[in-house]
Amino acid sequence: MFxxxxxxxxxxxxxxxxxxxQEELDNKKEELDTAKTELDTVKTELDTVKxxxxxxxTELDTAHTKISNQSKxxxxxxxxxxxxxxxxxxxQAELKKYQK
Incomplete structure (x- = not known):
């Protein structure tokens, strides 16, 4: 019995x-999903900045070309x-010759 x-x-x-x-594994998966979402957000922001x-x-190159053309x-x-x-x-020198 014992x-x-x-x-x-x-x-x-x-x-x-x-x-x-299992609970710890589920928590880690949730943390990983959150990190992936944050990474996707940062990647999207980076793409926007790029x-x-x-x-x-492009605007700077256009302005540089315009300035170069104007300088020329x-x-x-x-x-x-x-x-x-x-x-x-x-x-004027020739005119002075004829005026004398």
Missing amino acids: SKELQILDQNTVKYMIDEM TELNTVK AIADQSKEIADKEELIAKL
């Missing part, structure tokens, strides 16, 4: 330990002005 009671006690202890381990960064980079246009206009000023100076 042996039978010990056997029942052992079975109950084993069942209790299995239940405890997209925004690419947009800003200004340089061309400055050269044209310098050429015209040189021509004006030559014409």
Whole structure:
């Protein structure tokens, strides 16, 4: 009889330990699911930031190209002005020759 009671006690202890381990396993699975959800959220946010960064980079490249084109246009206009000023100076010198 004593042996039978010990056997029942052992079975109950084993069942209790299995239940405890299952509960712990379920809790760990839930924690893992929560961590995966948080990771997915962070990945989505990262993708959004990457997209925004690419947009800003494209805008910056466009602005840089526009500035380069404007700088070239200004340089061309400055050269044209310098050429015209040189021509004006030559014409004024020639005009002075004829006025004497």
